[in-house]
Amino acid sequence: MRPLLNFNNKNIIVAGVGGIGQATVLELASMGANIIMIDANEQALNETIFKLGQGKHSTHICDFSKVDTIEPLIKNIVKESGAIDAFVYCVGIGAVRPLKLSKYEFMRTVMDINFFSFIEMIRCISLKGNYNPKETNIVGISAIGAFLGNSTKTAYCASKGAMNAAVRCLAKELAPKNIRINTVAPGVTDTPMARASEDYGSESEEYKSILQRQYLGICSPNDITNAVVFLLSNMSNKITGSCLSVDGGKLSS
Amino acid sequence: MSDLTLQNKSALIIGVHDKLSRIIARSIIKENAHVTLIGSDKSLLAEEYPEITEPHLINFNITDCKNIEKNLKSHLNDNLKYDGVVFCHTQSDFKPLSFVKYDNLSSIVNDNYFSFVEFIRVLTKMKKINNNGSIVALSSISSIRAMKAKMAFCSSKAALDAAIRCLAVEFANKKIRVNSIQKGEVDVDFEKGHIQDVSAIREEGVSNACLGASSATEIANTVIFLLSDATHTLTGQSIVIDGGYTL
Numbered sequence: 297m298r299p300l301l302n303f304n305n306k307n308i309i310v311a312g313v314g315g316i317g318q319a320t321v322l323e324l325a326s327m328g329a330n331i332i333m334i335d336a337n338e339q340a341l342n343e344t345i346f347k348l349g350q351g352k353h354s355t356h357i358c359d360f361s362k363v364d365t366i367e368p369l370i371k372n373i374v375k376e377s378g379a380i381d382a383f384v385y386c387v388g389i390g391a392v393r394p395l396k397l398s399k400y401e402f403m404r405t406v407m408d409i410n411f412f413s414f415i416e417m418i419r420c421i422s423l424k425g426n427y428n429p430k431e432t433n434i435v436g437i438s439a440i441g442a443f444l445g446n447s448t449k450t451a452y453c454a455s456k457g458a459m460n461a462a463v464r465c466l467a468k469e470l471a472p473k474n475i476r477i478n479t480v481a482p483g484v485t486d487t488p489m490a491r492a493s494e495d496y497g498s499e500s501e502e503y504k505s506i507l508q509r510q511y512l513g514i515c516s517p518n519d520i521t522n523a524v525v526f527l528l529s530n531m532s533n534k535i536t537g538s539c540l541s542v543d544g545g546k547l548s549s
Numbered sequence: 550m551s552d553l554t555l556q557n558k559s560a561l562i563i564g565v566h567d568k569l570s571r572i573i574a575r576s577i578i579k580e581n582a583h584v585t586l587i588g589s590d591k592s593l594l595a596e597e598y599p600e601i602t603e604p605h606l607i608n609f610n611i612t613d614c615k616n617i618e619k620n621l622k623s624h625l626n627d628n629l630k631y632d633g634v635v636f637c638h639t640q641s642d643f644k645p646l647s648f649v650k651y652d653n654l655s656s657i658v659n660d661n662y663f664s665f666v667e668f669i670r671v672l673t674k675m676k677k678i679n680n681n682g683s684i685v686a687l688s689s690i691s692s693i694r695a696m697k698a699k700m701a702f703c704s705s706k707a708a709l710d711a712a713i714r715c716l717a718v719e720f721a722n723k724k725i726r727v728n729s730i731q732k733g734e735v736d737v738d739f740e741k742g743h744i745q746d747v748s749a750i751r752e753e754g755v756s757n758a759c760l761g762a763s764s765a766t767e768i769a770n771t772v773i774f775l776l777s778d779a780t781h782t783l784t785g786q787s788i789v790i791d792g793g794y795t796l
Contacts, residue, residue: 363651395670395719400614403663404655411704412651412658419646442707445714445785454662457711458704461692465700469646537695 300531304328306381308528309373311335311360311417313344315487316437317386319517320524325351327525332373332380334358335387352377360387360413361405370420380421381428382528385414385436390489391452403451410455415462418477422470431474433528436463437520438479440543456481460539467537476536480523483543485515512544552779555582560776561631561677563587563668564611564638568737569687569765571597573637576769577776585629587611604629611638611668612660618671625677632679633776634672636665636686640705643698643750654701661705666712669727673720681724685775686713687768688729690791697750706731710787717785726784728775733791734762758792 303324310321311334321331321344330352335341341355354377358369374380391406414436421427421434441449442456460479467477484490484506507513523542526532541547555577562574565588578584586601588594591608598606609620640660644653665686672678691699692706710729717727734754739762755762771788774780789795 395666395716396674398666398670400617400663400667403666407655407658407663407708411708412655415649415654415700415704416651419649422646441715442711443714445716445718447715447719450666450712450715450719453711453715454666454708457692458658458662458708461703461707462700464695465703466646468695468697469700 301327301525301529303382303528305330307332307377307379308382308384309334309380309417309421310384310386311358312385312387312437313337313340314386314489315517316482316485316520317384318344318347319521320384320386322347323518323521323525324528325353329382330377332356332377334369336360360409363408363412363416366413366416367420370417370426374426379428380426380432382433383417383421384434384524384528385417387413388437388439388489389452390493392448392493393451394448395450398451403454406451407455407458410452411458411462414459418466422473422475427473427475429474432476434475434477435524435527436477436479437524438481438539440481440483440541440547442481442539443547463539464537471536476527476532478527478532478535478537479539480520480527481539481541481543482515482520483510483541483546485517485520487517509549510544510546511549515542515544553774553777555580555633555773555776557581558632558776559583559585559630560633560635561585561587561672562635562637564589564636565597566590566593567637567639569735569768570637572737572765573635573769573772574598576766576773577635580773582633582776585625585631587624612640612664614659614663614667617664617667618674621668621671621675625675630677630679631672632682634669634678634682634684635772635776636668636684638664639687639689641699641702644701645698646700649701654704657701658705658708661702662708662712665709669716678723678725681781682726683776683780684713684716684720684725684727685772686727686729688731688787690731690733690789690795692731692787693789694795713787714785721784724781726775726780728780728784729787730768730771730775731787731789731791732763732768733758733794735765735768736762737765754794755792758794759796760792763790763792
């Protein structure tokens with residue numbers, strides 16, 4: 297194992313075990329990390345931990361639309377597993393809805409799950425004793441929707457824009473604690489979330505139009521995980537407050 | 550350029566109490582637009598705009614998102630439609646992360662983002678915005694840069710700017726443009742005694758901007774530019790006016 301990618305015995309929280317989250321859990325575990333998985337869905341947690349086999353892994357249930365449940369959850373996790381070395385936030389709700397149907401309660405829920413909970417988790421993890429003061433790394437899964445306009449996706453894009461802005465500020469604020477924080481912005485990725493809202497059965501018109509700008513093709517969850525692993529590792533020691541786009545060329549085209 | 554006038558245009562201005570918003574409102578009035586102003590403070594409204602009356606001077610709590618629909622339906626005259634909508638309201642705060650708990654963070658995101666989206670949702674539902682119209686929101690360079698102890702404010706403005714890009718695409722079929730202005734330090738912000746007035750931070754903001762602080766009229770002029778017929782195909786943009794701070 298190359299020393300730059302050494303996660304041996306590191307305590308890593310992965311919130312959300314959907315397409316990208318599960319791939320991230322499996323990859324980090326294969327590199328020796330102790331994974332602390334959090335998700336609202338017990339079945340998804342069981343499925344993931346079953347795939348992991350051996351190791352000091354644990355699961356916790358959390359409804360990310362209830363931001364006030366996070367503080368006691370983190371206290372519990374640190375008590376059980378010790379200080380956290382890294383944290384990846386893969387929780388998100390896809391939320392496709394035209395503006396006229398996007399009432400306040402809906403906008404609020406999307407923000408609670410995609411953004412407010414993300415911030416609350418970081419606030420709690422960055423309290424003294426909860427993180428590794430020598431080096432702690434955080435990655436949030438954002439989206440290229442943070443940069444591009446998309447009809448019917450106001451709630452989703454706004455939550456990702458908020459995430460990116462917060463990460464810029466938190467990078468500066470948490471640097472004295474030796475905490476680095478970045479985001480990864482995936483393009484269209486083959487996950488259950490994407491399959492629910494995009495129809496890209498290989499010959500559909502939608503698939504062809506996606507490929508026009510995302511010309512390297514649809515991302516696999518592993519493409520995203522590789523970027524996460526890079527940002528959590530010592531290979532990215534001077535990278536903080538940034539957003540790494542893994543988008544098959546879309547943003548530049 | 551005759552396109553720059555707002556003659557024969559109607560504008561709805563939301564959040565009109567702070568000095569910059571007042572200057573924007575007065576500038577739009579000066580360009581001969583028919584304006585309707587919405588503010589949360591009844592006595593301030595009467596004091597600041599004595600010559601304007603109902604139904605063009607409206608008072609209700611603009612950050613109470615659950616009641617924006619009810620309030621707009623009861624206050625807006627049936628016949629009134631708007632070519633322009635300007636969202637000027639802004640709320641800010643200085644707090645390091647450990648103090649930014651959910652209530653505080655969600656309050657700032659509520660005022661700067663949820664409120665804007667809900668206003669636009671209801672106004673378009675009520676068909677109050679004319680085709681070929683223009684929506685302008687006041688944002689900040691905080692949306693695109695890290696600012697000390699202002700994570701909540703930065704996030705809320707970034708959410709606002711992401712929303713205007715999406716709304717620009719969503720309203721394109723009606724030819725309604727949606728843009729924001731990302732301002733840096735503005736001269737009138739130095740005068741007021743509210744939570745933004747922390748002089749050391751202010752001075753740093755101005756000294757890092759090679760052209761110095763903007764004047765309020767510059768911001769107002771840009772709003773007018775965006776509301777006018779001079780910008781028919783300018784949409785989904787966040788125009789930076791910051792004296793060069795972000796360079």
